[in-house]
Amino acid sequence: MVRYGFVIDLTRCISCYSCVAACTIENLDPSLWDDSDKRRIRLRGGEDGVYPPRIEIGEYPNVMRIVLPMPCFHCENPPCVKVCPVGATYKRDDGVVIVEQEKCIGCGYCIVACPYGSRFRNHTTGTVDKCNLCIHRIEAGEEPACVETCVGGALHLVDFDNPNDKYIREAFRRRAFKVECELGTQPAVYYIPSR
Amino acid sequence: MYFIDMRFLDNVSRRDFVKISGTAAISTILLSKFPELFEPITLDAKDDSREYTSTPADKKIYSTCGMCPVHCNIVARVRNDRLVKIDPDKRSPHNMGSLCARGQAGVSMLYDPDRLKNPLKRVGERGEGRFISISWEEALDEIAERLKVYVDDGHPEHLAIYAKPSPLFGLLSRFAKAYGTPNLFMHASVCPGTYIVVTRWTLGAPGFLSMNPDFENSKYILIMGRNYAEGIQIYRTKRLMEAKSRGAKIVVVDPRLSNLAASADVWIPIKPGTDAALLLAIMREIMYNDRYDYEFLSKYTNAPVLIRLDTGLPIRAGEVKGLSGEDFVTWSVDTDAPQALSSSVNPQLEGEFEIELHDGSRVKCKTAFTLLKERVARYTPQYTANICGVSSDIISDVAYEFSVTRPALVDDGWKWVNWSNGSITLRSVYVLNMLIGNIDKPGGLLYTRRMKTGSLPSPSKSFPTINIKPVDRSSDRPIAAPMPHRLFHNAILEGKPYPVKALITHYVGALTNLPYFSKTVKAMKKLDLVVVIDIYPSDTAMYADYVLPESTYLEKEGLVVVGACGEPHVSVMQPVVKPLYDTKPGSYIVKELAKRLGLGEYFDFTPHEVYNNILSPVGITYDQLKKNGFYHITPEKKYMEIPYNKNPPLKLPSGRLEFYCTKFAEISGSIGMDPLDVALPNYIPPKNTPVAEDEFYLLNGKSAIHTFATTQNNPLLFSIFPENELWLNNIRASRLGIRDGDKVIIESLATGEKTLAIARVTPSIHPDAVFTYYGFGKISHYYSKAYNKGFSTTELLGVHEDPISGGVGLNESIVKVYKG
Structure with missing residues (x-):
């Protein structure tokens, strides 16, 4: 069995947006490329999707800037799945939360239900769109587009059913955190804090 | 779970x-981010909607990224003659399996509807941007006819070519030689000019990126103003992040909290233009605590060379009684007498000596090392803190840590030395590295190993002799790198030293990269003929008579000798799709123009002959290269080559690494400076400083999203970073009554121009500086997205030439900022 997720090492994220660019070209119709609202992965750090990141903490000269690359969290307990009236969105055995395009009626309930803003409406398909962990690439033996291209080497695809996974051990050791929002969603994305 | x-x-x-x-x-x-609930739903879901997602069945073509001059290795995935995705080439040791946002967005550029689609001819006034479409035949015929005039008049030097460093540069250079003009320019003075001059005369290293910091093995990495997180060269950025994970300490000195500074261990927000003082303070810590590398300095550098105190120049063997020749002189510990440098054994590194000359008179000399030691004496942490505007604790901490940690290195770079004191500041970086003896050692500053390649096939006919110097050469800048700003502002505009009447530009924006926009525009209007080769109807193209659309890197064939990789690397550029529009590769344009000018014999070769000629010393053929995508040589000896076993690639005056820069000292007279001021590391305060409450240095730099001024209209990159803002320190802003998001007016004291901007009020910038990303504020209305978004910096920047390298002080202009 596998259970996919991400470990994201924030000490190595340089806010270069290559994950966003790679994901967009890989997964979205060209007519959506110029629309920063339609993204399967975002770099949360202020105004959504727009460079440069701008959450800053502290006063000059002791300032810290925070960014968070956010793909879908592929939650263990996904609120989006519960609200789907037609069963189009579900969690697969390998942990990936997907939207089945043929079944989706585009009602948008799941967009509201997701506390992380991971879903959006794709106007070219009329359905809801989200990160599917590039399962088509994983199945072909490749890494997800964002993981493959990451310049700083911050994004890692991990298998939570593999206790020897290098990056899961790293996450343990370095006190990784999840963005839980006290909602009990149990995301499958762990962040290694930047300091 | x-x-x-x-x-x-x-x-x-x-x-x-x-x-x-x-x-x-x-x-x-x-x-707080609420989803859009009530958007209209379109139900015409396309059957082929998944077609853009890459699948294993895609055709994969190895090629080279052309989005910036780093030239990473890519794999293009093509389906049904459409490029669906560009992946990084996982096997490549150059980009190590990664691509930046720009590289990924190559697809978006290829299919950008705003690209140039066919040759254009101007019908309106210059700058109006009114064109008609014409055929290639017409365009090339007409241009050639007009270019012929200058040759027929006997003044081929009236043509200048301004081009970006690209694989086409070699052909353009051949064209210029055949045509008979010396005026071929790249953008040196507004970019790496200072770097090229300083590395050449300090380390004998040729060209830019000729030094390669060995992040892999370093434990303490001091980065001066360079920004690997936003001026991305994956080869280095990745290694730096690896070093960080490994536990190396990374200290970033930058007036602004760049994205690199934000992820570093320490950010030192230094006062703009004072970097050299900080470096001198570190030197002081090393020199006065005897933590320098005596063996390295005395064996491989000219630190022990004796300098005459009366002239400031090195004393020559021929002047000294008992010695002869042109050699330099050191003082021998063993014989307690002067000796020639080339046969120097056990020299005194420190001391003052009286040397007897041939005529019996005596002069006082000190070693270069001693002169520097005396100079740095006053750079105590407290004294330096006052100059740099940083607390003295930070300075003494960094100086101490740097001086005791090995291996350590100070990274070089060029954008941050775009100051009129830039050459001397950058030299301080190299001298500091010499002091700890880390040149070409693990964890230090390595010489970039380059591929030995062949050249273009030699022509059957000899080239015409060119008796005239390029327009930027003058006696007050004897060793300067090419100065395109002088081409525009002096030669074209004022006819000095002689007029230039026609201009060809290749993929470089004179209006977007040269300072003093208004002067550059005047120059563009004054020209008789302007030909712009580009892929976009750029700002510069608006001033062209003819705009020739070049095929993008995804539509043409080529060979790239990669300079940005630390190890020898060549890679192939293959057409992954057929040209989308009526565009041609640059090589076609150059060759066809040459043919029409009767210069065909100089271009009597096929592309494949050229590629194989270039590759012949490498020992592979172009076809082999095409199959593999790239060819990389891992050098047998990565370390301890230069200067230990081999001389530097370019000859240096002393035959050793130049601790004391003999060349700078020799030319100091012609630039009106004192030899010792320029030959040894020194802090020379910037000429202009902000004084009034509303005055600031205007700093500018790169973002991770855009390459220079070329990608702002790329649909994907535009969506990520559409327009620039003016970064302004929050405390200074509150005194000026400016809040985040306010409209402000920036008024340049250097050019007198004003521009409107949006303020980003932030604690992450030095109070004396404002900052912006450059390349925005497009004036070409053909850019459907980028037109008039953000503001351009070139209107605000003055020239502030570095007298040694000719580099432009792009960060030295003072601006007033007030509410608009």
């Missing part, structure tokens, strides 16, 4: 406070 629940929020210690407030801040943002 519960086993990994870290309960991050449960154990809250005081140290964790920042982390938590960070996470809390993010949660707030997440929750």
Whole structure:
């Protein structure tokens, strides 16, 4: 069995947006490329999707800037799945939360239900769109587009059913955190804090 | 899956406070983002909607990225003659399996409807941007006819070519030689000019990126103003992040909290233009605590060379009684007498000596090392803190840590030395590296190993002799790098030293990269003929008579000798799709123009002959290269080559690494400076400083999203970074009554121009500086997205030439900022 997720090492994220660019070209119709609202992965750090990141903490000269690359969290307990009236969105055995395009009626309930803003409406398909962990690439033996291209080497695809996974051990050791929002969603994305 | 629940929020210690407030801040943002609920739903779902997603069945073509001059290795995935995705080439040791946002967005550029689609001819006034489409035949015929005039008049030097460094540069250079003009320019003075001059005369290293910091093995990495997170060269950025994970300490000195500074261990927000003082303070710590590398300095550098105190120049053997020749002189510990440098054994590194000359008179000399030691004496942490505007604790900490950690290195770079004192500042970087003896050692500053390649096939006919110097050469800048700003502002505009009447530009924006926009525009209007070769109807193209559309790197064939990789590397550029529009490769344009000018014999070769000629010393053929995508040589000896076993690639006056820069001292007279001021590391305060409450240095730099001024209209990159803002320190801003998001007017004291901008009020910039990303504020209305977005910096920047390298002080202009 596998259970996919991400470990994201924030000490190595340089806010270069290559994950966003790679994901967009890989997964979205060209007519959506110029629309920063339609993204399967975002770099949360202020105004959504727009460079440069701008959450800053502290006063000059002791300032810290925070960014968070956010793909879908592929939650263990996904609120989006519960609200789907037609069963189009579900969690697969390998942990990936997907939207089945043929079944989706585009009602948008799941967009509201997701506390992380991971879903959006794709106007070219009329359905809801989200990160599917590039399962088509994983199945072909490749890494997800964002993981493959990451310049700083911050994004890692991990298998939570593999206790020897290098990056899961790293996450343990370095006190990784999840963005839980006290909602009990149990995301499958762990962040290694930047300091 | 519960086993990994870290309960991050449960154990809250005081140290964790920042982390938590960070996470809390993010949660707030997440929750404040409300989805768009009531958007209209389009139900015409396309059957082929998944077609853009790459599949294993895609045709994969190895090629080279052309989005910036780093030239990473890529794999293009093509389906049904459409490029669907560009992946990084996982096998490549050059980009190590990664691509930046720009590289990924190559697809978006290829299919950008705003690209140039066919040759254009101007019908309106210059700058109006009114064109008609014409055929290639017409365009090339007409251009050639007009270019012929200058040759027929006997003044081929009236043509200038301004081009970016690209694989086409070689052909353009051949064209210029055949045509008979010396005026071929690249953008040196507004970019790496200072770097080229300083490395050439200090380390004998040729061209830019000729030194390669060995992040892999370094334990303490001091980065001066360079920004690997935004001026991305994956080869270095990745290694730097690896070093960080390995536990190396990374200290970034930058007036602004760049994205690199934000992820570094220490950010030193230095006062703009004072970097050299900080370097001198570190030298002081090393020199006065005897932590320098005596063996390295005395064996491989000219630190022990004796300098005459009366002239400031090195004493020559021919002047000294008992010695002869042109050699330099050191003082021998063993014989307690002067000796020639080339046969120097056990020289005194420190001391003052009286040397008897041939005529019996005596002169006082000190070693270069001693002169520097005396100079740095006053750069105590307290004294330096006052200059750099940084607390003295930080300075003494960094100086101490740097001086005791080995291996350590100071990174070089060029954008941050775009100051009129830039050459001397950058030299201080290299001298500091010499002091700890890290040149070409593991964890130090390595010489870039380059591929030995062949050249273009030699022509059957000899080239015409060119008796005239390029327009930027003058006696007051004897060793300067090419100065395109002089081409425009002096030669074209004022006819000095002689007029230039026609201009060809290749993929370089004279209006977007040269300072003093208004002068550059006047120059463009004054020209008789302007030909612009580009892929976009750029700002510069608006001033062209003819715009020739070049095929993008995804539509043409080529060979790239990669200079940005630390090790020898060549890679292939293959057409991954057929040209989308009526565009041609640059090589076609150059060759066809040459043919029409009767210069065909100089271009009597096929592309494949050229490629194989270039590759012949490498020992592979172009076809082999095509199959593999790239060819990389891992050098047998990565370390301890130069200067230990081999001389530097370019000859240096002393035959050793130049601790004391003999060349700078020799030319100091012609630039009106004192030899000792320029030959040894020195802090020369910037000429202009902001004085009034509303005055600032205008700094500018690169972002991770755009390459220079070329990608702002790329649909994907535009969506990520559409327009620039003016970064302004929050304390200074509140005194000026400016709030975040306010409209402000920036008034340049250098050019007198004003421009409107949006203020980003932030604690992450030095109070004396404002900053912006450059390349925005497009004036070409053909850019449907980028037109008039953000503001351009070139209107605000003055020239502030570095007298040694000719580099432009792009960060030295003072601006007034007030509410608009």
